Amino acid sequence: MSKSSPSLQRPSWNWKRNWQLHLMLVPAVLLILLFAYLPMGGLVMAFQNYKPWLGFTTSDWVGLDNFRKLFDQPDSLQIIWNTLVIAVLKIVAGLVVPFVFALLLNEVRRTVFKRTIQTIVYLPHFLSWVILGGILIDMLSVEGGMVNRALQTIFGIKPIFFLGDGDWFRATVVISHVWKEFGFSTIVFLAALSGINPALYEAGVVDGANRWKQTLYITIPALMPITIVLATLSLGNILNAGFDQIFNLYNTMVYDKGDIIDTFVYRTAMVQGEMGFGTAVGMFKSLIGMVLIIISYRLAYVWGNYRIF
Structure with a gap:
């Protein structure tokens, strides 16, 4: 043979x-x-x-008593809801803003100006929330904060308690997160833009398409596959609302709108000493996250033909 x-x-x-x-x-x-x-x-x-x-x-x-305690506590559902709301807002804004910014940056023709803008918006990603948290607390302070002074001087608006009011706190968390990360997230979309065949734009010019129509019918459809992949993969982080950011910004006045699973686990396990209960909450979150990651990878394969193994 x-x-x-x-x-x-x-x-x-x-x-x-x-x-x-x-x-x-x-x-x-x-x-x-x-x-x-x-x-x-x-x-x-x-x-x-x-x-x-x-x-x-x-x-x-104690068996499953710690898990029963999680759902018996009156604050548990509110904490899970806070986590979902903040995480979903971060995911949506974290996709939309880099998407739009990449489209705008793609229209810049001066290379030096384009690279300068890229460098400036990338820089916040490399700063920790310990540093940025201190900066934001000073900038958003009711008394003497730069933002409130500017709003009062220019628009005559009374000082806003950004970090002391629950609704404003959520908005502040989402906006500051997007400001910190959108420049780094733009890299993915710029990489996808560089892979578009220039012949498509040349054909569009021949057919009489202006820059707006080229963006609408060529650029945006070319970005949709990677956008779908990023959106589906983000489902795995639906319960990760950003411990390091919220821990450095929140306080007792915004627990009702700003307390999330990770900060709740920290206070319960490390501050109050209920390590068994804190571990049960963390385990519950991890199991839900694992299921969501499996679902998100399956959806990414079905919708975006993306797989890692």
Whole structure:
């Protein structure tokens, strides 16, 4: 019997020849095991009345009581609702603003000006919310804040309690998040724009299409596949409303509109010491997020023909 073609044979790993490449993976694998998989053993606290001085082995086992407590508390539904509202607003605004900005930036013909604008809008992404939180607290202060002084001087508007009123707090969180991240998110849309065949625009010019019609019938349809992919993949983050941002901006006056699952878990587990209950809330969020990620990847494959494995 003749030997099978080399292309049909199962590839074999040559460990001796590629040992350097595999060695380079060791630190990354160790970090993932240490910080991603090893801590999963702590999920047992969700089923215990965990006490640090008793440990995992001797803390009282309570079964699903911590999960029942999550839904029995009057604030639980409001916290889940706050998380969904803020996360959805961030996702929608985080798609629309970079989409529109990429279209506008694509019309700029002066390369120097275009690159300057790109650099300016990218910079906030690299600043932490610890820094930006302090800046926003000073800028939005009722007394002496730059924004309120400008509104009062120019428009005669009374000072607005941006970080003390629940409705204004949500708007402030969403707008500041978009301001920080839209420049970095624009990179994806600019990359998609660079892949559009120039012949399409040339054909449009021949047919008498102006810049607006070229944008409407060529540019926007070309961006829709990547937009659909990003929108569907964002479903996996529907319960991630941004702990670091809200933790640095919120206060007791906006708990009714600004408290989210992550900040609630922090206060419950780390401040009040109810680590079992805090772990149960975090586990509930993680399970819902896992289901949403699976659904979002399936939708991205069906609607946008996108898959990672």
